[in-house]
Amino acid sequence: MSYQHTIQHKRYQFADLRTLLAKATPFRSGDALAGLAADTYEERVAAQMTLADVPLKTFLQEAIIPYEEDEITRLIIDTHDQTAFAPVSHFTVGELRDWLLSDAADTSTLQQLSRGLTPEMVAAVSKLMRNQDLISVAQKCEVVTRFRNTIGLKGHLSVRLQPNHNTDDPKGIAASIIDGLLYGSGDAVIGINPATDSPQAVIQLLRMLDQLRQQFDIPTQSCILCHVTTAMQIMQQAPVDLVFQSIGGTEKTNSSFGIHLNMLKEAHEAALSLKRGTIGNNVMYFETGQGSALSANAHAGVDQQTCEVRSYAVARQFSPLLVNTVVGFIGPEYLFDGKQIIRAALEDHCCGKLMGLPMGVDICYTNHAEADQDDMDNLLTLLGVAGCNFIMGVPGADDIMLNYQSTSFHDALYVRKVLGLKAAPEFDAWLQRQGITNAQGQLQQVGKTHHLLSYQAE
Amino acid sequence: MSNIQHRNTVQEDPWSSLKAFTTARIALGRTGTAIPLKEVLSFRLAHAHARDAVYSKLDTNLLLEELHAFLLPVLALHSSAADRYEYLQRPDKGRRLDTQSIDMLKAQPDAFRQKDVAIIIADGLSATAMNIHTAPLLNHLLPMLKTAGLSMAPVCLAEQARVAIGDEIGSLLEAKMTLVLIGERPGLSAADSMGAYITFNPRPGNTDEGRNCISNIRQDGLQYIPASAKICYLLQEAMKLRLSGVDLKDNYVDLSLLKG
Numbered sequence: 001m002s003y004q005h006t007i008q009h010k011r012y013q014f015a016d017l018r019t020l021l022a023k024a025t026p027f028r029s030g031d032a033l034a035g036l037a038a039d040t041y042e043e044r045v046a047a048q049m050t051l052a053d054v055p056l057k058t059f060l061q062e063a064i065i066p067y068e069e070d071e072i073t074r075l076i077i078d079t080h081d082q083t084a085f086a087p088v089s090h091f092t093v094g095e096l097r098d099w100l101l102s103d104a105a106d107t108s109t110l111q112q113l114s115r116g117l118t119p120e121m122v123a124a125v126s127k128l129m130r131n132q133d134l135i136s137v138a139q140k141c142e143v144v145t146r147f148r149n150t151i152g153l154k155g156h157l158s159v160r161l162q163p164n165h166n167t168d169d170p171k172g173i174a175a176s177i178i179d180g181l182l183y184g185s186g187d188a189v190i191g192i193n194p195a196t197d198s199p200q201a202v203i204q205l206l207r208m209l210d211q212l213r214q215q216f217d218i219p220t221q222s223c224i225l226c227h228v229t230t231a232m233q234i235m236q237q238a239p240v241d242l243v244f245q246s247i248g249g250t251e252k253t254n255s256s257f258g259i260h261l262n263m264l265k266e267a268h269e270a271a272l273s274l275k276r277g278t279i280g281n282n283v284m285y286f287e288t289g290q291g292s293a294l295s296a297n298a299h300a301g302v303d304q305q306t307c308e309v310r311s312y313a314v315a316r317q318f319s320p321l322l323v324n325t326v327v328g329f330i331g332p333e334y335l336f337d338g339k340q341i342i343r344a345a346l347e348d349h350c351c352g353k354l355m356g357l358p359m360g361v362d363i364c365y366t367n368h369a370e371a372d373q374d375d376m377d378n379l380l381t382l383l384g385v386a387g388c389n390f391i392m393g394v395p396g397a398d399d400i401m402l403n404y405q406s407t408s409f410h411d412a413l414y415v416r417k418v419l420g421l422k423a424a425p426e427f428d429a430w431l432q433r434q435g436i437t438n439a440q441g442q443l444q445q446v447g448k449t450h451h452l453l454s455y456q457a458e
Numbered sequence: 459m460s461n462i463q464h465r466n467t468v469q470e471d472p473w474s475s476l477k478a479f480t481t482a483r484i485a486l487g488r489t490g491t492a493i494p495l496k497e498v499l500s501f502r503l504a505h506a507h508a509r510d511a512v513y514s515k516l517d518t519n520l521l522l523e524e525l526h527a528f529l530l531p532v533l534a535l536h537s538s539a540a541d542r543y544e545y546l547q548r549p550d551k552g553r554r555l556d557t558q559s560i561d562m563l564k565a566q567p568d569a570f571r572q573k574d575v576a577i578i579i580a581d582g583l584s585a586t587a588m589n590i591h592t593a594p595l596l597n598h599l600l601p602m603l604k605t606a607g608l609s610m611a612p613v614c615l616a617e618q619a620r621v622a623i624g625d626e627i628g629s630l631l632e633a634k635m636t637l638v639l640i641g642e643r644p645g646l647s648a649a650d651s652m653g654a655y656i657t658f659n660p661r662p663g664n665t666d667e668g669r670n671c672i673s674n675i676r677q678d679g680l681q682y683i684p685a686s687a688k689i690c691y692l693l694q695e696a697m698k699l700r701l702s703g704v705d706l707k708d709n710y711v712d713l714s715l716l717k718g
Contacts (some may be wrong), residue, residue, distance in 0.1 A: 169479070176484055
C-alpha cells in the first residue's frame with residue numbers, strides 16, 4: 001500500500017510503511033549511510049504529516065519485514081494483545097501522540113497499554129515527537145523490576161557499576177568496584193565486560209563478584225557480560241545472577257550475534273531455575289543500540305530507530321531486570337554528533353518505557369564522534385528528568401577496556417542531587433548502614449579504616 | 459564567612475593506594491559531588507589529544523622521504539571519501555579508492571605485480587600514529603620479510619582510508635597478501651596506536667573474519683621488534699596455508715616474553 005501527501009503543488013509518495021517510517025525519521029547519519037533518509041527537509045516533514053494520518057490498525061496489517069521471513073515479526077504479531085490495544089485502536093499515529101501527552105494518559109493507563117502497542121506503532125509515534133514530548137511521556141511511565149533490590153521506582157535512579165579492566169585483572173577490577181561502592185554506585189548491577197569470553201575467565205570473575213557481594217552483604221546483583229551460550233555453559237559451576245545478551249530488532253541481526261529467540265527462551269528458563277533472586281524473578285540483562293542492524297548488514301531496509309524498537313519486543317518477552325541502550329558506542333557513521341546521540345537516547349528511553357521495559361541508558365560517546373562531556377551532561381540531566389531507570393558508573397567516565405567515555409560515579413551523584421533522586425531503596429539503606437551516605441543521600445567522608453577498604457581480591 | 463575560609467575545598471579519597479592496581483580513574487576525590495578541576499582538566503587534555511589525532515593528516519612528504527630510504531617504489535593514493543567529515547560518516551567511501559588512484563594502480567608495470575605482500579600505510583582514525591610509527595616499524599619489519607623470502611609490491615600510502623581499502627589495492631596489484639598498517643581509534647589512554655591487518659587473497663568484498671589483526675603497536679604498547687616478528691610470522695603462515703583470518707590460528711610465541 002502506498003502513502004502520499006501534497007505540499008503546495010508537490011506530491012510526495014511513499015511506497016510502503018517501511019519507507020514512510022524511514023523518511024519520517026529525524027535526521028541521523030546511519031539512515032543516510034543506509035540510503036533510507038529523506039532527501040530534503042520538506043520530504044521529511046511531508047513524511048511526518050503522512051505518518052500522522054496513518055491509522056494504528058494499519059500496523060497490524062502491514063508488516064515492515066515479512067512475517068514469513070523474520071521470527072521477530074512473527075513474535076510481534078503473534079503476541080499482540082488486542083484487549084490492551086482496544087482503547088487506542090481507533091487512533092491514527094498523530095492522535096496517539098496527542099493522547100499520550102494528555103492528562104488522560106497517566107501512569108497506570110500507560111502500563112495497561114504497553115502490550116497493545118507494537119514496536120512499529122511506538123517507533124512511529126516517537127518520530128512525530130519533540131524531545132520535550134519524549135521526556136514528558138517517558139516520565140509518566142513506571143517500570144519496576146526486582147532481583148535482590150527494587151529498580152525503577154519513581155524518584156529513584158540506579159547505577160550499573162562498570163569496573164572494566166583491560167586484562168580482567170581481579171585486583172584491578174576490585175579497585176574500581178570499591179571506588180564505585182564508596183561513591184554510592186552499583187545498585188542496578190555490578191557488571192563487567194570481560195576482555196575475553198573464555199569460560200574459565202568468566203567463572204573466575206563471577207566467583208569473585210559473588211564472594212565480594214556476600215562478604216559485605218550488598219543488596220545487588222552481578223553479571224559478566226559474556227555471550228548467552230557461555231553463561232548457559234557455566235551456570236552449573238558458577239554463581240550466575242543475571243544472564244546477559246546483546247540483541248537486535250531483526251532475525252538476521254540476532255543471527256549475527258549468534259542467537260535466536262529459542263536460545264534466549266532456554267537461557268531465561270535456565271536462569272530462573274537457579275532461583276538466586278531474593279525479592280524478584282527478573283533475571284535477564286539486555287543491551288541494544290541504534291545502528292546494530294545496519295552494522296550487521298541486516299536492516300532489511302528498515303530505519304535504525306525502528307529496528308531498535310523492534311529489539312524491545314524481543315526483550316520484553318523475557319521480563320528483563322535491565323535493558324540498556326548503549327547509545328553512542330557505535331560511532332559517528334550511525335549517530336554523528338551530540339545532537340543525534342541525545343535525540344536517539346531520548347527516543348530509545350521513551351519507546352522502551354512505552355513498551356513496558358526497565359530502560360537504562362549508557363550515556364556515551366567515542367572519540368571519533370562530534371561529542372564531549374558537555375553533551376553527556378546535557379543528556380544525563382534530560383534522562384534524569386525523564387525518569388531513566390539506570391545509567392552507567394565508570395571510574396572518571398573513562399572505560400579503559402572498551403575505550404569510550406560514559407558517565408562517572410560523580411555524574412550519578414550529580415544527577416541524584418540536582419533532581420532529588422535516590423538509589424534503589426534496599427541499596428540506599430545499605431549505603432547508610434555503611435556510613436557511605438546519610439539519610440538525605442549525601443556522600444559522607446569515609447575513613448581509611450572503612451571495612452570495604454580491607455577487601456582483598458584473590 | 460566560615461564557609462569560605464578554606465582555599466582548598468577538594469576532599470581526597472583515603473583509598474588512593476588502590477590506584478596501584480588499575481589505570482582506571484579511581485580515587486579522584488571530589489568537591490561536593492563534582493570531580494576536582496585538576497582531574498577534569500587532565501581528562502579534557504586526554505580527550506583533546508584523541509580529537510587532534512582523529513583530525514590529524516598523514517605527513518606524506520615526510521613519509522615519502524622516509525620510505526625512499528627503503529628503496530621500494532611508493533604510491534600516494536586516496537580513498538573516495540573527500541575529506542574527514544565525509545570519511546567519518548561514510549565508512550563505505552573510506553573502503554574504496556578514488557578514480558585517480560585506481561588509474562594509477564592499473565598503470566603499474568608488470569614488474570610490480572603478483573608480489574607476495576603489498577604494504578598499505580593508511581591514516582585510519584589516527585594519522586598521528588602513522589606519522590610516528592611507520593618508518594621505525596618498517597625499519598625492523600622489511601629486513602625480516604626479506605629474510606623470509608617474501609617479495610614486495612610498491613608501498614602504498616592511502617589517505618582517508620579504512621582497513622578494507624587494502625582489498626581493492628591488493629587486488630589491483632594482484633598481490634597474494636596485503637598488510638594494512640593503520641591508525642587505530644584513539645582512546646583517552648593512547649592517541650597514537652597502530653594496528654596491522656593481514657589479508658590473504660585480497661578482493662573487494664572480503665570481510666573481517668578473513669583478516670588477522672595485531673593491535674596496540676606503540677611506545678607503551680606492543681613494541682616495534684615483537685610487532686614486526688609477529689607480523690612476519692603471520693604473513694609466512696598465511697602464505698603457507700593460503701588463508702588468513704579465523705582459520706589462521708595465532709600460535710606465535712614471543713620468545714622475549716618467555717625469559718622472565
